[in-house]
Amino acid sequence: MELRLAAANRGIWKASELQRMLAERGLVISAGKMSGLWSGQPISVKLADLDVICAVLGCGIDELLIPEPDAVTASAPKEAPQQAVGQSHRVTPRAPRGWSLPPT
Template structure:
């Protein structure tokens, strides 16, 4: 996902995290300045849906303006490889996965005490 908070804020003539915090407070959203700076500086790993709703309300935008889906590099090949491995097939050039060897010699393992 691409996080477009700075672009959306720029459309409202907001250029600094402190200005963004003031816009949030106008709609009753009061995060800390450090949280606003983290949202401003990087793509958040997680975000609460009610916070996302308040951000949209403060910036007069939609979730689609803030979040933009983008393809993940190499995702198609990984999906095909996962399907082949799940089906028990080996990929060309990939080493075969080790298989457990049934135990035929020696004493049987005892169960651990309860």
């Protein structure tokens, strides 16, 4: 996230100044969350919060967010365990405590 750069381009040099401006628009951000946003490493950002940030800075989301497709890892498809040909696997139900098994 490039919040610091977008803010600097508009003459906002301190996180506390932007935090105050956001609060004036109804978005109250804790010091810890503001630190994460300002450093470019936020844990999470709500889309509604991005709307307020963009309105305060007069910018688009594309100026704040930087795509990082290389950071996304593809998950390998899960394979079902294979049984040897000709072998069958029999499941024997166990009765819960206090219950009897159904008739066979």
